[in-house]
Every structure is written in C-alpha cells, then in structure tokens.
Amino acid sequence: MTDSGPAPHAAGETGTGPLHVPVLIVGGSLSGLSAAVLLARHGVDCLVVERRSGIGSHPRSRVLTARSGEVFRSLGLEPAIDSVSRRPSGWFGADTLADAEYTRLGPAGDPTxxxxxxGSxxxxxxxxxxxxxxxxxxxxARVLYGRELTDLVQDAHGVTARILDRSTGRSRTVRCEYLLAADGTRSPVREALGIALNGRRGEPRFLSxxxxxxxxxxxxxxxPTAVVFQGSQVLFARGTPGEPLWEYGIPDSPFVGGAGDEELGRFARDRIRRVTGLPGLEPDVRSVLRWGASAVVAERFRAGRVLLLGxxxxxxxxxxxxxxxxxxxxAQNLAWKLAAVLHGxxxxxxxxxxxxERRRVAAHTLWHxxxxxxxxxxALHPETLQLGYLYPDPGGGPDAGPGEDPYSPTGRPGSRAPHLWLGREGGRVSVLDLFGPGFTLLVGPLGQRWLSAGARSAAAFGIPLTAHRIxxxxxxxxxxxxxxxxxxGIGPAGAVLVRPDGYVARRWFSARDTGTAxxxxxxxxxxVATALGLRAPLAAVPVRSPV
Structure with missing residues (x-):
C-alpha cells in the first residue's frame, strides 16, 4: 500500500512555504500512526511524515496484547481489527507439522x-x-509517505524541521510546537539529539x-498459534482466516556472513519443506528477512520539545x-498529556x-x-507485563514496584483501572468502556455527592470530565x-478518578455518606491539579537496567 496523496484536511501541504502544525510525528509505522489517531481523538492537529513509500509488506510484529486491544477498543477500532486478526489458540511442539500429535507448550486460548x-x-x-x-x-490527521526529516532545530517555543520529499527532491520547512520521534530503532532524531541507549543492539542473527x-x-x-521444531525453529500462523499465511523462523547461524536473496530463498524453501513434513511442497515465499534482537532503552524519552516513542x-x-x-x-500515555498542554x-x-512513567515501564518490561x-x-508473568504494570502514584504515595497481578487488581493509584462487567439497558458494558478522551469519575452506589463535585472540577479546569455512579x-x-x-478499593460512598489513558489518578474510600468525609x-x-502536573510534580523513580 502506498501513499495515495494528502487527505482532504491536508490542503496546502504540496506548497513550498513553511507549514505550521501543533505536532509533527516523524515515523508512520505502528507507534507513529497510533499517536496520530490518539492525538486526533483529543482534537490535536498533527502531521505524520514517513520516509517509506507506503506500508511495508512484511508482517513484522504479530501479537496485539490485551492492553493494546483495550486502547483500540476505546477508539472504536475493534470490529475492523477483528476482521484481519485471529485469537491465539496456543503454542505446540512437534518434529514436523505432519505429526499425528502435537505437544502443548502453554495455556490453551487467551487467558486475558x-x-x-x-483480550489479545x-x-x-x-x-x-x-x-x-x-x-x-x-x-x-495528515499522513504523508515518501517524506524524510533532514534537519531540526528547537527553541523555547517550538521545533523547526526540514522535510524532504523523496520523490521530487524538494524540501519544505515545518514549524511545530512539539515533535514526536517514532522513527525506529536507529532513530535519526534520537541520534541527532545525542540521546544514548542503555543495553545492547543486535546484529542480524535471525531469519524469517x-x-x-x-x-x-x-x-x-x-x-495452532505456533509450532516449535527441535527447540529453535518455529512456524507461526500469519495472515487472516480468509487469507492464511505462515512465517518460518530460525536462528540465522548458516548466514553469519553476507547472503543474497536467491540463496536466502532457497534455504527458506528447503527448511519449510522439512518442518512441514511435505518434501514436495512449493511454498510461495513472499519475503525473507534477516534481523537482530536488540535490547535497548533510551536514557531519556524527552529532550525539550522532542519526545521519543516506540x-x-x-x-x-x-x-x-x-x-x-x-x-x-x-502513544496512549503521551497523547492526552500533549492535548492538555496544547489546549491550555x-x-x-x-x-x-x-x-x-514510560521509561520506567520500558526498562522493567525489557528486563523481565x-x-x-x-x-x-x-521474571514477571506475561499477563502482568501486559496488564499489571504500575506507574508511580501520581499523588506521591509509596512506590508499589513494577507491577501487580492483574488477576487480583487493587485499583491503587498508578494502576490500570480494572475491568469489570456492568449491567446496562440492552446488555452489559465493561467499566473500561465508560472511559472517554477526558477524565472519568467513578463513584459508588452511595456516592451521589461526588457527581456535582465532578461537574465543578470540569468547569474549573476547563477539561472534559464525565462522572458515573455505579x-x-x-x-x-x-x-x-x-x-x-x-x-x-473505594467503599460504597467512595470515588475513583481515572485519567484519560485509563490509569487511576486518585481514589477515596468511604463506607457510607455520613457527612464526615x-x-x-x-x-x-x-x-485533578496533580494529575495535570499543576501541583507536586511526579518524582522520578529508579528503574531497573536491562540485564
């Protein structure tokens, strides 16, 4: 898929004069596009520039975790994603795909x-x-392919970037208030800013x-979701139910040096025949990729008006x-914060x-x-890494560590607001479905007095805040x-304030409305003031370095 030209909202982008936009996103892959969708949802105009000519053909990442699923569910994208995805069924072991029996290597289905x-x-x-x-x-949002950032200069009020149109060789100046660097592992923006990496970069050692x-x-x-052969070779289910594809993966030991596309293709076909148990198979190989398993975290995710993600x-x-x-x-964490800043x-x-918050999560996730x-x-359980990671308590409470068991959630400040099915006319709804682009106040069955407080706070701070009594x-x-x-953890007359990204900002326990709370x-x-950074800035919390 290639760029089909500017969206209707993008009038004037083909000109030569300076272009002004609140947020410029460099990199139009998964993180950059997610940021664009989320910023646009918050009413922030943004421009995405991507050096590739279009969306790549290689499947790349394949797992969409439950937490990411919740993000896209909140955006109304779940039906579209369902049409091109499948639920995990489990990992198995075998000598070849033709074996009469497979050995289950993990849980069946999706425990999340x-x-x-x-779910995932x-x-x-x-x-x-x-x-x-x-x-x-x-x-x-405006998304342009075949555009490359060639220079950036930031000052106290914004960032001036030079963007090259790779098809014409012409450059244009873009002035933005904030620049988001979502430009990949070797990020030219990060390197231009001199931000170091902690960890180890991988050389091409794997083949898929x-x-x-x-x-x-x-x-x-x-x-099967995946089948493992002889401990190292793996066959992954790819594609969609209507157009199934497969991906063969192996540590790249036969190709320590260079290898051409023809040699890689021959090797891949031979190994695919072996693991499938079909010696006469003629697989239609769509792509062969060599890659390295890097394990790095940037030493900082912000440099003035430039922020790194993905x-x-x-x-x-x-x-x-x-x-x-x-x-x-x-992107979810950053979008609402940028919107709050840009909207005043x-x-x-x-x-x-x-x-x-995010550097801490990235470091802990990588370590585990x-x-x-x-x-x-x-090592933390996979579901804890997906759904149980914790931010520091925005109210300054004691650090609770990197994560909690999501099967036994606490609702503590800094944690993901726990899922719970509620009844509503016509069916049921998750409490997570009550969260919109603004803050959400959830109150217990005896907490009526919090409802008027929510309306007053929304007006006082000029923010969207929706209150629900459950x-x-x-x-x-x-x-x-x-x-x-x-x-x-709030009691029948208590309340909990949830941030726009679905994380608990503060909660108040009250067993009954006695007037003494x-x-x-x-x-x-x-x-609200603390969550918006208007009081008591969040203290830095040490993070665990990658092993």
Whole structure:
C-alpha cells in the first residue's frame, strides 16, 4: 500500500512555504500512526511524515496484547481489527507439522479474556497499519509517505524541521510546537539529539520467511498459534482466516556472513519443506528477512520539545511480542498529556511525567522479557507485563514496584483501572468502556455527592470530565454482584478518578455518606491539579537496567 496523496484536511501541504502544525510525528509505522489517531481523538492537529513509500509488506510484529486491544477498543477500532486478526489458540511442539500429535507448550486460548473486555489477538502489523492510517485520516490527521526529516532545530517555543520529499527532491520547512520521534530503532532524531541507549543492539542473527501454502493435509483441522521444531525453529500462523499465511523462523547461524536473496530463498524453501513434513511442497515465499534482537532503552524519552516513542525509545526482543505494544501504549500515555498542554489545561511540565512513567515501564518490561528468556525465577508473568504494570502514584504515595497481578487488581493509584462487567439497558458494558478522551469519575452506589463535585472540577479546569455512579437506586449502571467498590478499593460512598489513558489518578474510600468525609470538591480539585502536573510534580523513580 502506498501513499495515495494528502487527505482532504491536508490542503496546502504540496506548497513550498513553511507549514505550521501543533505536532509533527516523524515515523508512520505502528507507534507513529497510533499517536496520530490518539492525538486526533483529543482534537490535536498533527502531521505524520514517513520516509517509506507506503506500508511495508512484511508482517513484522504479530501479537496485539490485551492492553493494546483495550486502547483500540476505546477508539472504536475493534470490529475492523477483528476482521484481519485471529485469537491465539496456543503454542505446540512437534518434529514436523505432519505429526499425528502435537505437544502443548502453554495455556490453551487467551487467558486475558478473564480480565479484559478486549483480550489479545494475532494481528500482522501490515494488516493493522492500514486500519490506523484510515482512522487517522478520517479524524483529520495528515499522513504523508515518501517524506524524510533532514534537519531540526528547537527553541523555547517550538521545533523547526526540514522535510524532504523523496520523490521530487524538494524540501519544505515545518514549524511545530512539539515533535514526536517514532522513527525506529536507529532513530535519526534520537541520534541527532545525542540521546544514548542503555543495553545492547543486535546484529542480524535471525531469519524469517513469510509464505503461502496449502498445509491442510498435514494440519488436519488443527489451528495452532505456533509450532516449535527441535527447540529453535518455529512456524507461526500469519495472515487472516480468509487469507492464511505462515512465517518460518530460525536462528540465522548458516548466514553469519553476507547472503543474497536467491540463496536466502532457497534455504527458506528447503527448511519449510522439512518442518512441514511435505518434501514436495512449493511454498510461495513472499519475503525473507534477516534481523537482530536488540535490547535497548533510551536514557531519556524527552529532550525539550522532542519526545521519543516506540522503537526510537526502546527496542525489545520478540519474546512475548511486547515491543510494538509498548509503543502503542507510549502513544496512549503521551497523547492526552500533549492535548492538555496544547489546549491550555496544563503546563509543559506535565510532559516530564511521560518520561518518568514510560521509561520506567520500558526498562522493567525489557528486563523481565530478558529474564524470561534466561529462565530467571523473578521474571514477571506475561499477563502482568501486559496488564499489571504500575506507574508511580501520581499523588506521591509509596512506590508499589513494577507491577501487580492483574488477576487480583487493587485499583491503587498508578494502576490500570480494572475491568469489570456492568449491567446496562440492552446488555452489559465493561467499566473500561465508560472511559472517554477526558477524565472519568467513578463513584459508588452511595456516592451521589461526588457527581456535582465532578461537574465543578470540569468547569474549573476547563477539561472534559464525565462522572458515573455505579449501582444504587436510579443508576443506569448495575453492579450485579455488588463488587465494584471492593474491586476499586473505594467503599460504597467512595470515588475513583481515572485519567484519560485509563490509569487511576486518585481514589477515596468511604463506607457510607455520613457527612464526615473530606470535602469532595477540594479533594477532587487537588487530584485533578496533580494529575495535570499543576501541583507536586511526579518524582522520578529508579528503574531497573536491562540485564
């Protein structure tokens, strides 16, 4: 898929004069497009420039974690993603794909469906990116392919960038208030800023080949997520149910030196025949790629008015598929904060919390991914890395560590607001579906007095804030088992303030409305001000370096 030209909103982008835009995103892959969609949702005009001519054909990342699924569910993209993805069925071991029996290597199905309304999916990146591109443009974001950043200079008020049109050789100046670097592992923006990396970069040591083939005769109705052969070779299910593809992967030991495309293709076809158990198979090999497993985190994610996200900020091994997902969640964390700053509800210091929160998550995630690969006992469970990671308490409470068990959520400040099914006319709704682009105030069945406090805070700070009372007489949201207050640790007359990215900012416990609890208006105003960085800036918390 190549760039089809500017979106309707992009009038004037083909001119030669300076172009002004609030946010310039350098890099139009998974993280950059996610940022564009999320910023546009918050009403922020942005321009994405991508040096490639279009979306790549190689599937690249494949796992869409439950947390990323929740992000895209909140954007209304779940049906579109469902049409090009499949649910995980499990990993298996075998000598060849033709074996009569496979050995299960992990849990069946998707365990995250117990704790998430979205769950995880297998969705090739080259299938997901067109959905994000279309949605970004539909919301008014501008995305241009074949454009390359060649220079940038920042000052106290913004960034001046030079953008080269690779098809014409002409350059244009773009002036923006903030620049987001989503330009990949070797990020020219990061290198121009002199931001160092902690960890180790990988040289090409792995080989993967994407191919189409009719394997029904050996699968015999089985639909594995992946099959492992002789401990190192893997066959992954790719594509969509309507257009199945496969990916063969192996450590790249036969090709320590250089190798041409023809040699790589011959090698891939021979190995595909071996692992499938089909010596006469003629696979349609679509692409062969050599790559290295880097494990690095940038020493800082912010340099003035330039912010790093995705692979420009951190690169992870493929284990667990957390690299691309971490970039999606970078974009989610950053988008609402940039919107608050650009809309005048917060000062630029709020963006410091992006560095503190996301660099901590990236470092902890990378450490535990490597610990898992090395079999270290302290490695966190995969679902904890997906859904249980913790930010420092925005209110300054004690550090709770890198993560908590998402199967036993606490609702503590700094944690992902836990999923819970609620009853509503016509069916059920996840509490996560109540969260919009603004702040959300959830109150217990006896917490009516918090509702008026929410309206006052929204007006005072000039921010969107929606309040919902869950359970109790007259509420449209039913709590069938009466578990909401305990799930969030607030009590029947308590309340919890949730940030626009779905993380708990503050909570107040109250067992009953006795009139002796703290003044709701003052308490809520303080929580909103702190969440917006207007009071008590978030303290830096040490992060664990990659092993």
């Amino acid at each position: 469906l117990r704790i998430s309304p979205a 999916r297998l969705c090739d990146q080259n299938r997901l990116e067109p959905i994000l591109l279309a949605d970004a443009r539909r919301r008014g 080949a994407v191919f189409a083939a009719d394997l029904d005769s050996v699968l015999r109705g089985r639909r 692979d420009a900020a951190h690169t992870m091994p493929v284990i667990g598929g957390l690299g691309g997902n971490t970039g999606i969640q970078d 509800a917060a000062g630029g210091q709020l963006l410091d919390t992006y560095d503190v 991914v490597l610990a898992t690969a090395r079999g270290l006992p302290e 359970g109790g007489p007259g509420s449209t949201l039913r709590d069938p088992h009466g578990t909401f207050p305990a799930h969030y 703290p003044d709701t208006g003052t308490a809520l105003d303080d929580a």
